[in-house]
Amino acid sequence: MRIIVDVMSGDNAPLELIKGAVLAADENPDCNISIVGDRETILRCAEDNRISVSGVDIIPSYSTIVMEDKALAVVREKKDSSMGIGLKMLQEGEGEAFVSAGNTGALIAGATLLVRRIKGISRAGIATILPFPTPVLLMDSGANLEVTPENLYQFAFMGSKYMEKIYSINRPRVGQLNNGTEHTKGLPLQTETYQILKDSELNFVGNIEGKEVPFGACDVLVCDGFTGNVLLKNTEGMGKFMMALLKDILTSNPVTILAALSIKKKIKTLKHQFDASEHGGAPLLGISKPVIKAHGSSDAKAVKNAVRQAIAFVKSGINDDIEQFCAENDAKKGFFKKILK
Amino acid sequence: MRIIVDVMSGDNAPLELIKGAVLAADENPDCNISIVGDRETILRCAEDNRISVSGVDIIPSYSTIVMEDKALAVVREKKDSSMGIGLKMLQEGEGEAFVSAGNTGALIAGATLLVRRIKGISRAGIATILPFPTPVLLMDSGANLEVTPENLYQFAFMGSKYMEKIYSINRPRVGQLNNGTEHTKGLPLQTETYQILKDSELNFVGNIEGKEVPFGACDVLVCDGFTGNVLLKNTEGMGKFMMALLKDILTSNPVTILAALSIKKKIKTLKHQFDASEHGGAPLLGISKPVIKAHGSSDAKAVKNAVRQAIAFVKSGINDDIEQFCAENDAKKGFFKKILK
Incomplete structure (x- = not known):
């Protein structure tokens, strides 16, 4: 299993995000962690803070989604951002789940447009x-x-x-x-x-x-x-x-x-x-693959817990259940349509 | 000044309401208090609990608005309720303010239909x-x-x-x-x-x-x-x-x-x-005369404080200010209309 972590987004990026990802890699030896961010920034930050990043894979990105960015920037002018690249990797199967502490609107828009909703789900939501x-x-x-x-x-x-x-x-x-x-x-x-x-x-x-x-x-x-x-x-x-x-x-x-x-x-x-x-992050339920929104103010421990949550989400098979539920509802020609007439 | 108190409504009616009204009368010797309720129930409750009601005026009512009643009951089938009669008294100038711990929906409907909103105010609200x-x-x-x-x-x-x-x-x-x-x-x-x-x-x-x-x-x-x-x-x-x-x-x-x-x-x-x-009750702002919604679970102290608040409301002249504001806005041909086009 591979979990992708956006280390450029959030109030405490990149330091706490990198630290959290490294802690998560230590905690979950049977799981691979890819961190997405500006390669030079990551390496300098790791060196300055004596963090060994040898246990994680570094995936380079070339811009960062900030709070002021419009939600759609993640699929347009900033598709080369840590968030955009991470979501693209998830879409293409280069990882099983994605964790980001960045702009919520952009994360939802990007997850919906790139990773897509589960068939039959009309809106993804933050849980x-x-x-x-x-x-x-x-x-x-x-x-x-x-x-x-x-x-x-x-x-x-x-x-x-x-x-x-x-x-x-x-x-x-x-x-x-x-x-x-x-x-x-x-x-x-x-x-x-x-x-x-x-x-x-x-x-x-x-x-x-x-x-x-x-x-x-x-x-x-x-x-x-x-x-x-x-x-x-x-x-x-x-x-x-x-x-x-x-x-x-x-x-x-x-x-x-x-x-x-x-x-x-x-x-x-x-x-x-x-x-x-302590509670990790908030999953975006309804997206076809697990996306976890970590709190903007996440520290290393929060990031580590968000990764743990992502792993649990992948293993749980929740999305299979949701897909099945949607298929059954579709087969019944729509539960709501029946009720709502 | 005269404050009208509905003593039949609320979780602790009539006892705590009567006690509160009597306490308020003691606290405010220059103010008259009228309590509205079933005369026999009030007198029996006062006797059983050794409360002297000689300092307040009893206004008889013949039904009670309960939580299950529809809001409009207060102006229809239960206009002879403690709430309906109290609001009617306020409307007719037989008191300067009204206090009730009863059904919020009914109180708002009754206040709006009987006492009326201040001219120019499109909705009264609970503050x-x-x-x-x-x-x-x-x-x-x-x-x-x-x-x-x-x-x-x-x-x-x-x-x-x-x-x-x-x-x-x-x-x-x-x-x-x-x-x-x-x-x-x-x-x-x-x-x-x-x-x-x-x-x-x-x-x-x-x-x-x-x-x-x-x-x-x-x-x-x-x-x-x-x-x-x-x-x-x-x-x-x-x-x-x-x-x-x-x-x-x-x-x-x-x-x-x-x-x-x-x-x-x-x-x-x-x-x-x-x-x-401690904070008394919530005023319905926008009604032409002070109406105070006391908390449903009000005890005697809360009722006393709600009466104190009603007195402060009357003395404050807030409604005059609101009327003036509406008149000026009307004169300017509507501040919002201008902005909202």
């Missing part, structure tokens, strides 16, 4: 794990600002498969993010999706309000990418706010400092729980 | 204070699932006036909730609203992401009611999650328990901060 005691897969968390009930149903199916195969959850509970729990709540998007999910083979547990999300109300939470992005980032901000507050409380006086020392391990676990890097 | 160290007024937090750029501009203006007059903030900073900070982010709703807010007389600070909300990025945050509701409830859920986590940490061992005792006051303050009841 992000919300780091609660019971992890929640949020989909879509930002790729599709507007969606249809069919998209949400496909997100629910793909998210369920992911949680089943990667998190070993039997019949994952699917919830729809809404402004109330009653089936009449929301806009037509939500009420129609409610009916589709209810009538589907999925383990649908109904509408979920924002306040229930931290308490394990479901395993897969579907919504449009606008609301999902707001929820994801609010959860992230609240986590940070909370850790700052805890620090403030635990440094109040000598007694609290002593207390903090006595529960050092617990606090560390807590920090880890809210640390995005 | 909720998010309880951070720097309070943020979120509008709309659930009344209008779909909005136009004009609605959002009016929310921004009304929210600014509220924060200026009630929270004494000079030129409140207005932000738009979005999935990124760049002006190109979001759907047409967000990009158009961005331009309108930027060109307006308001102190617009740009697009705000969910993660910035807890850290005082703005004083007034505008968005559609669907996203606002999800954000509000997620914040509420995260607050609860956080307090549970803190409790878990501080009861880990004898040292942490000692530490918790040493910062008892700090923890109490923190609890208060996240306690919705």
Whole structure:
């Protein structure tokens, strides 16, 4: 197996990306790692930081997609970028999965146009794990600002498969993010999706309000990418706010400092729980080959975990299941078409 | 001044509502309080709980709007409800403001149809204070699932006036909730609203992401009611999650328990901060007379604070400012029409 890593994109590129890729190569001796980037930059960075890159293959690229780039740059003026070349390699079978911490819009556009969606899937989405005691897969968390009930149903199916195969959850509970729990709540998007999910083979547990999300109300939470992005980032901000507050409380006086020392391990676990890097990255579900979006602020550990996640994704066979599901739905002449008339 | 309180609606009605109204009457001797509800139920509840209702006026009602009722029930089959009668009193000038902890949809519908919107305001919205160290007024937090750029501009203006007059903030900073900070982010709703807010007389600070909300990025945050509701409830859920986590940490061992005792006051303050009841209720901005939606789970203290808020609203003259603003905009033949062409 070969995993392709874009080492030029992300807030901490190239150093942390290179370090992460090297760590991943060490951790997975039966797996090959290709890092894509400017050869000279990579070699200089490795030398300056005394990192041995002998365990990874270097694939040269000639430009870098930055945050300001338009999404389509990856297939046009910057197709020779680390992201463009990495996706092209994935398309051509020169690797089984691709990891990038770069521009999300470009990654989705490039993955869709080069690697292509699974036949029958109308939109790929970003699936992000919300780091609660019971992890929640949020989909879509930002790729599709507007969606249809069919998209949400496909997100629910793909998210369920992911949680089943990667998190070993039997019949994952699917919830729809809404402004109330009653089936009449929301806009037509939500009420129609409610009916589709209810009538589907999925383990649908109904509408979920924002306040229930931290308490394990479901395993897969579907919504449009606008609301999902707001929820994801609010959860992230609240986590940070909370850790700052805890620090403030635990440094109040000598007694609290002593207390903090006595529960050092617990606090560390807590920090880890809210640390995005622990969860690797967010898979783009619906693309025909595994593409993992690592967090923009990924450090070496996060990159290593994103590679681990990519390997698990490849081994899981999720995409085969999704393909089969699409073929069956197609054979039945369209589940949604039937329901939506 | 007279404040009308619906004592039949809410999770803790009638007891906590009656107690709260009586507390409010004690706290505000220069203000009259009318409580609306089933006379017999009120008198029995007061007697059973040894509450003297001699300081408040009892206005009889003959039904109660429940959560399952359709919004329009308040002006149709249940116009003799505590909510319907209270709103009718407000409409007819038998009081200066109305407080209810009941069905939000019914309260908005009733307020809009009976008390009416301020001339020139196309939608009334629910303005909720998010309880951070720097309070943020979120509008709309659930009344209008779909909005136009004009609605959002009016929310921004009304929210600014509220924060200026009630929270004494000079030129409140207005932000738009979005999935990124760049002006190109979001759907047409967000990009158009961005331009309108930027060109307006308001102190617009740009697009705000969910993660910035807890850290005082703005004083007034505008968005559609669907996203606002999800954000509000997620914040509420995260607050609860956080307090549970803190409790878990501080009861880990004898040292942490000692530490918790040493910062008892700090923890109490923190609890208060996240306690919705401290902030009273959420005003419906855009209605011609002050209507305050108290939290469904309001206890006596929350009701007392909601009445205090109603009094501050009446005294503030916010509605006069909004009326004047609408008249001026009308005179200029419509600010938005000009911008939106």
